[in-house]
Amino acid sequence: MEIFTQQLINGLVLGSIYALVALGYTMVYGILGLINFAHGDITMVGALVALTVVQALAAAGVPAPLVLVLAGGCAILVCSLLGLSIERVAYRPLRRAPRLAPLITAIGISILLQYTAALIWGKQYIALPKLLEPAAIDIAGAQLTTLQLAIFVLACGIMALLLWFIKASRMGRAMRATEQNPDVAGLMGVNVDTVIAFTFVVGSAIGAVAGLMVVLYYGIGHYFMGFMLGLKAFTAAVLGGIGNVGGAVLGGLLLGVIESMASGYIGDLTGGVLGSNYRDIFAFLVLVLVLVVKPSGLLGQSGGDRA
């Protein structure tokens, strides 16, 4: 039972990070119908920027909470600008091109980001300096650290804020209108270009926060870390129903729990034959299963092929 509770806690915390990254995929997909392949790598850049800031400030003796705020701020700033310029340079000129073209530029941008990061930060794993001393809270025999709690609460807060923003604000309404039909939204006085740029900025900023969380949670950063993270977040978005913001949240949490349960129990279930080195496969299996059984995802509307 302790294992179950522990894996549930770990899964929910990991899942909330997946959900944050998944939001970036799902918002862009909802509006442009494009898989922003580079989104995982934007998260990676956010993580490495945050790491650098933490390294610089922690050595100077700045208090930990201030370091975190500054690191997050820098990461958000860099990622927002990055998202904005990627949309402007690589995706906007191809908005009316065949579907394959923007997907291929997205792959190109993803490679460019990875290897530019490799040039700047090197290819080795970068360790986070000792910054926090998370205390552990005991829940039914399982441990929940204060860091995990903070990540989970912050992630949920961001998600709630975003859901409210899309539902209630003027910009949010413009986003929903553009998602339904960009041409008609344009006729109704919505500046579609601004809305799309804004979507990229918001998605990238949230990705930056997720990047900071990953760095704090695992304590390391790497130029290739965005690949797996992005893939899993995309799986989460598909699981919840891509294009649906609430679905991304649900899918992220669910995928996190599935993954940590599976890797926690696979050893026992198979008598030690299969180990947790198979954990990365679960995300793909979930992805394939969802796409085969219910391609519209848990909360997505079925029908209406927009191709």
Added chain:
Amino acid sequence: MNLSAKVSGNPQLRWALWAAIALLLLTLPFATEALFGRSWVRIIDIALLFVMLALGLNIVVGFAGLLDLGYIAFFAVGAYGYALLASPQFAVHWPFYVLLPLGAAAAAVFGILLGAPTLRLRGDYLAIVTLGFGEIIRVLLNNLNRPVNITNGPRGITLIDPIQLGGVSLAQTHEIAGITLPAVHNYYYVFLFCAVLTIAISLRLQHSRIGRAWMAIRDDELAASAMGIHTRNLKLLAFAMGATFGGVAGGLFASFQGFVSPASFHLIDSIMVLSMVVLGGMGNVAGVVLGAVLLTVLPEALRYIGPLQQRLLGEVLIDPADLRMLLFGLALVLMMLLRPEGLWPVRRRSAKAEAAHGR
């Protein structure tokens, strides 16, 4: 344009041109060895393998318009199929004329297994699922050394048998009519034969009934199916056919290297083959061949950038391997923005052109 019109209008000139190309290809390894050294013959061998791979992917991406990001997995299936059945790993040593067709068939089966559930999905979903499939294959290759040692894990399989042609091993140096043929030269001719065969099959497929149906699906699936094309079966066929090419190339690769490990089958290798197709010209066989040769040879030339930096700047600022990836990424983006049809685009057969030919 003018030249090609002149050549195609004159049969004698055309034969002369073909003979010149054939002569060039047959003497290429000797010329290369004399000019650049034997290591470049090896690079040309690899380029021929990539020609086969890129043409296989071209069937899937270029003809049928299905974006496959896990294509290297079929290459891996072919390579491991060959490696397992022709090495001390299981103490089995089957000959290549059994293993190459077997590898092709195994890859085709994998292609159908992957394609059957996923091909009704839209293009970009397909891309992600194939990517996931490629990663699953790699993770399996890495981990199937426990509890039963099948793939030998990350260490890979060594001492793979070379191809034996009538009791003659291609991995040894031979002397025929006073001409010395080292291993890389032997393999060059085998690979050249396979690559030419692949090109011929691709060209014949392109204008066949099946090829035209693929292109109809690529251009508008709904319209194609309204015209009576069985889209699902034809998409499966494209997947299986592309996988077959990958499987054969994989088997050849395993015998040529004598060693396979999961490290050769990363996502980045899939993307590299895709880049060859995209940069060369999706759907155009000649363009894809050009793309494959360019993208194998140019990165090798980039190796000289390291020593050059050392000499000019006193230190190596950018690792040539990283520079190669940066240029890849940049090339993909710029190509899509500036010349989305590739370096050597396919000439569309339009109704107007047909009318001009008086058909």
